[in-house]
Amino acid sequence: MTRAYLALAAICIIWGTTYTAIKFAVSDFPPFLLVGIRQSMAGMLLLSLAAAKGKTFRSDRKYLLRQMFTGFFTITGGNGFVTWGMQFVSSGLAAIIGSLTPVAVVLINIAWRGAEMINARVIAGVLLGFGGLGLVFHDGWLDFLRVEYRWGIVACFASCFSWSLGTVMAKRWNNTAASPLYNAGLQLTAGGLGSIVLHFLFNPSAQIHHTTAGWLAIFYLVTFGSALAFTLYTYVLSHLSATVSSLYTYINPVVAIFLGWIFLGEHLTFWTVLGMAITIVGVWLVNSGQRRRLRA
Numbered sequence: 001m002t003r004a005y006l007a008l009a010a011i012c013i014i015w016g017t018t019y020t021a022i023k024f025a026v027s028d029f030p031p032f033l034l035v036g037i038r039q040s041m042a043g044m045l046l047l048s049l050a051a052a053k054g055k056t057f058r059s060d061r062k063y064l065l066r067q068m069f070t071g072f073f074t075i076t077g078g079n080g081f082v083t084w085g086m087q088f089v090s091s092g093l094a095a096i097i098g099s100l101t102p103v104a105v106v107l108i109n110i111a112w113r114g115a116e117m118i119n120a121r122v123i124a125g126v127l128l129g130f131g132g133l134g135l136v137f138h139d140g141w142l143d144f145l146r147v148e149y150r151w152g153i154v155a156c157f158a159s160c161f162s163w164s165l166g167t168v169m170a171k172r173w174n175n176t177a178a179s180p181l182y183n184a185g186l187q188l189t190a191g192g193l194g195s196i197v198l199h200f201l202f203n204p205s206a207q208i209h210h211t212t213a214g215w216l217a218i219f220y221l222v223t224f225g226s227a228l229a230f231t232l233y234t235y236v237l238s239h240l241s242a243t244v245s246s247l248y249t250y251i252n253p254v255v256a257i258f259l260g261w262i263f264l265g266e267h268l269t270f271w272t273v274l275g276m277a278i279t280i281v282g283v284w285l286v287n288s289g290q291r292r293r294l295r296a
Contacts, residue, residue: 004239007232008248014232016252018225019094021217022083028214030206031084032199038218039075040192042226046185055179066173067186070166075191078163080198081155088152093143097156099133101249102126102286104164105242112168121292122243125285129250132282135275136253164246170234171242180234188230244286250279 025034050056059067086094106126109118134141143149174183199206236245254276261268 001239004236008236008240008245009251011229011232011236012248012251012255014224014229015248016255018221018229019086021220021225022086024213025217025221026083026087028209028211029218030199030203030208031087032080032195032203033206033208034218035075035080035083036192036194036196036199038192038221039079039188039195039226042222042230043071043185043187043189043192045222045227046181046188046231050179050181050185053179053181055181057175057178057182059178063173063175064186066169067183068190070169070173071187071190071192072166072194073162073169074166075188076162076194076198078159078166079191080195081159081162085152085155085159089149089156090143093137093149093153094156095253096134096137096141097153097160099130099249099253100157100160101164101167102243102246103130104161105167105246108164108168109242112172118243119289119292121289122286123289125282125287125289126243127282128285129247129279129282132275132277132279133250133253135271135278136257138271138275167237167242167246171237171245174234174238176238180231180238184227184231184234187234188226247283247286250283254279 022034025038029037082094082098103126106118106123144153170183170187233245257268257272257276
């Protein structure tokens with residue numbers, strides 16, 4: 001369990017840095033093609049590593065199809081839509097919408113018969129954490145009124161729901177006997193290829209601008225943002241609940257703001273500190289509710 005929480009902490013840091021890398025890369029690559037290149041390359045890298053280490057898993061057709069569906073919702077939908085939407089919305093607005101992920105995971109778990117049980121403490125913690133981030137990014141709420149952001153907002157909400165559904169699918173369908181390398185490799189490859197298909201359907205004439213910064217961003221996103229972080233995420237899902245696993249969307253902004261205050265001298269307002277404190281209490285409540293559920 002301790003290793004799972006350490007892996008979740010690493011995800012919070014790594015995925016917190018990918019927003020900057022995506023901002024660099026999306027100026028040179030069409031969004032869905034960017035996701036397709038990034039995720040399919042990472043997926044094939046992981047499958048190659050799994051084969052080299054003898055970590056492959058005897059999968060029937062049903063298992064492979066389920067992994068493909070999971071990859072489609074988490075990567076093609078979850079990662080693809082937010083990458084596309086970040087062309088049009090502010091980072092604060094994207095963070096507010098993205099922080100709805102644990103809320104969506106709870107709702108999907110409630111609606112999906114046979115999924116994880118949720119208790120009142122977990123629900124309270126999720127809502128409290130979202131409220132805390134709402135205070136942290138209180139200026140971003142005004143962006144909902146900007147007409148030019150409307151399609152970006154739709155894309156971010158679609159991304160949030162798609163990723164949340166994929167998270168519940170992964171928790172329900174991943175075989176824990178299979179290596180995280182193998183499961184992550186299948187999902188990333190399938191989701192990446194799905195994103196390439198969407199690129200040719202919706203934006204086939206878009207051009208790639210070859211710059212050093214763009215390709216360095218791609219390299220970072222493939223190796224750290226996808227191959228390493230998604231393998232860790234698959235491992236976390238096999239040991240923690242889907243709701244706890246999705247809490248990185250609460251912790252990422254807190255880590256980024258705190259590091260900015262320490263290393264960059266960025267200003268912390270009263271509302272930011274209060275929001276961070278409320279978010280941390282919410283995360284504690286979710287974990288407390290998860291432990292109570294396991295004891296029961």
